[in-house]
Amino acid sequence: MEGAFILEKLILVVIVFTVSLVIAMYSTLAERKIAGFMQDRHGPNRAGFGGLLQPLCDGGKFFFKEEIIPAGAHRPLFILGPTLAIITACISSAVIPWGQTLTVGNREVVLQVADINVGVLYIFGVVALGVYGIMIGGWASNNKFSLLGAIRAASQSISYEIGMGLSLIALLMVTQTLSMSEIVAQQSGFVNWNIWVQPIGFLIFMTCAFAECNRVPFDLPECETELVGGYHTEYSSMKLGLYMFSEYINMFVSSALMAALYFGGYNFPFMHDLGLSQNWITILGVLAFFLKIFGFIFFFMWIRWTLPRFRYDQLMNLGWKMLIPLAIANIVLTGVITLIKDTYFA
Amino acid sequence: MSVFYLVAFLAIFFALMTIFTKNPVHSVLYLVVTFFTLTIHYILLNAQFLAVVNFIVYMGAIMVLFLFVLMLLNMNEESEPMKSNLVKVMGAIAGICLIATFLGAFKVIAPNNEFVVGNAEVGLVKNLGKVLFNEFLLPFEISSILLLTAMVGAVLLAKKEVKKI
Numbered sequence A: 001m002e003g004a005f006i007l008e009k010l011i012l013v014v015i016v017f018t019v020s021l022v023i024a025m026y027s028t029l030a031e032r033k034i035a036g037f038m039q040d041r042h043g044p045n046r047a048g049f050g051g052l053l054q055p056l057c058d059g060g061k062f063f064f065k066e067e068i069i070p071a072g073a074h075r076p077l078f079i080l081g082p083t084l085a086i087i088t089a090c091i092s093s094a095v096i097p098w099g100q101t102l103t104v105g106n107r108e109v110v111l112q113v114a115d116i117n118v119g120v121l122y123i124f125g126v127v128a129l130g131v132y133g134i135m136i137g138g139w140a141s142n143n144k145f146s147l148l149g150a151i152r153a154a155s156q157s158i159s160y161e162i163g164m165g166l167s168l169i170a171l172l173m174v175t176q177t178l179s180m181s182e183i184v185a186q187q188s189g190f191v192n193w194n195i196w197v198q199p200i201g202f203l204i205f206m207t208c209a210f211a212e213c214n215r216v217p218f219d220l221p222e223c224e225t226e227l228v229g230g231y232h233t234e235y236s237s238m239k240l241g242l243y244m245f246s247e248y249i250n251m252f253v254s255s256a257l258m259a260a261l262y263f264g265g266y267n268f269p270f271m272h273d274l275g276l277s278q279n280w281i282t283i284l285g286v287l288a289f290f291l292k293i294f295g296f297i298f299f300f301m302w303i304r305w306t307l308p309r310f311r312y313d314q315l316m317n318l319g320w321k322m323l324i325p326l327a328i329a330n331i332v333l334t335g336v337i338t339l340i341k342d343t344y345f346a
Numbered sequence B: 001m002s003v004f005y006l007v008a009f010l011a012i013f014f015a016l017m018t019i020f021t022k023n024p025v026h027s028v029l030y031l032v033v034t035f036f037t038l039t040i041h042y043i044l045l046n047a048q049f050l051a052v053v054n055f056i057v058y059m060g061a062i063m064v065l066f067l068f069v070l071m072l073l074n075m076n077e078e079s080e081p082m083k084s085n086l087v088k089v090m091g092a093i094a095g096i097c098l099i100a101t102f103l104g105a106f107k108v109i110a111p112n113n114e115f116v117v118g119n120a121e122v123g124l125v126k127n128l129g130k131v132l133f134n135e136f137l138l139p140f141e142i143s144s145i146l147l148l149t150a151m152v153g154a155v156l157l158a159k160k161e162v163k164k165i
Helices: A002-038 A054-064 A075-095 A119-140 A144-175 A180-186 A199-212 A237-262 A278-304 A312-344 B002-020 B024-044 B048-073 B085-112 B125-134 B137-164
Strands: A101-104 A107-110
Touching: A002 A054, A002 A075, A002 A107, A002 A237, A002 A278, A054 A237, A075 A119, A075 A237, A101 A278, A119 A144, A119 A180, A119 A237, A119 B024, A119 B048, A144 A180, A144 A199, A144 A237, A144 A312, A144 B048, A180 A237, A199 A237, A199 A312, A237 A278, B002 B024, B024 B048, B048 B125, B125 B137
Parallel strands: none
Antiparallel strands: A101 A107
16 A cells, blocks of 8 residues: 555656656747747747757757866855756645546546645745755856846845745635645636636736746846856856756746646636546546646746846836735735625625 | 654754854855754654745745855955954853753753643644634734834835935
């Protein structure tokens, strides 16, 4: 029993890990294809059919490039930086519920790696940890542009974590639980999705997710016109690859989070009216979840090729003077509405 | 129990490394690892909420700020100011006083340690919230006002400097 449980979780971990890596890999291609589409050109189309082998070629190129560790760099920390970045990117997907239960033989397999009852806080903690990879790497490079990039990343991440946390508090007031699986299970069907009760919270959360992933218009830590390459100026070969990979994995995980917290996760409209067996609903649910995730990833890229980058003071003003007061107002509003609902319409 | 001893050993080891490393940035990073071992301690005690809050607030926010300030100051072994011997002696005396206080405190607790165990579920968010917002509502609100005061004070101090320039 215990052995089967461990095996089941191990298989699930391997699948989730592989899927996030593959999606991160193909996000690079998707990004360039979408950029091409937006700018009325083809994008990469030489390697394989429609450029489908392009990510493999890029990966191979990363492996064979010369690896340089600058003489003035702090060696152990220089290596630790990208390692930490990719680890924190990968472990945050552990609490996301990918689907309902699958019945294989007599076993019920839950499609979630770890159902801990402080799941939302766990993700928040891992996100908070993510900035260490960038900071350590930027500092260890011993280069002023890297350091400036690292400092920008740290202050940006701290500023937007507050807004993100406050927007989540309003959501938690509605869901009454911190467990990811329960939050998703509550949103069955279509009308129960949290987006309908927390639209402002979702907008704040999404803006903060953009900032936490260092995506345009919040990509000041790697702003090449001012900082050469930002925190990864000194990095080459696969270490640079790991930094870029961790950015794409972060994008995938935050898309999954937005889909799970606000857009019903694996729930899809009319899921209980189709008259299908539990296994089929689960499989369709997983597909629906990934469809939502791809939608959000596309949105990330769409924004990147649409909006220009913020100036640094604009970034700080938006974080501290707009998003945080808005999030607090959202909490108060949610509280008042909940109170009115409980008193008069219960 | 063996997990406890391993984690306790790591906690003390990294705490000592925090003190003994010369480079301030390394020192902060060792402190981060120390906080991580403390988080594991909380999980072993089934205090999930405390563990995650320790993780988010100390590791994710406060230590990032420490690191941030140290990176801006760019201190290293050469430029570190040497402390005078008087300061070292005073520090040693203060440390010994703290150890004496701790020993005294533990001597009182030791005989009735069943009291410490209590309800194993008390660390979960639900139970903790109920206790905080019923029995300990007043202290909880007062401490939050204290934090707010500190924040307003910090903003005020920062504002004053801007005016001078």
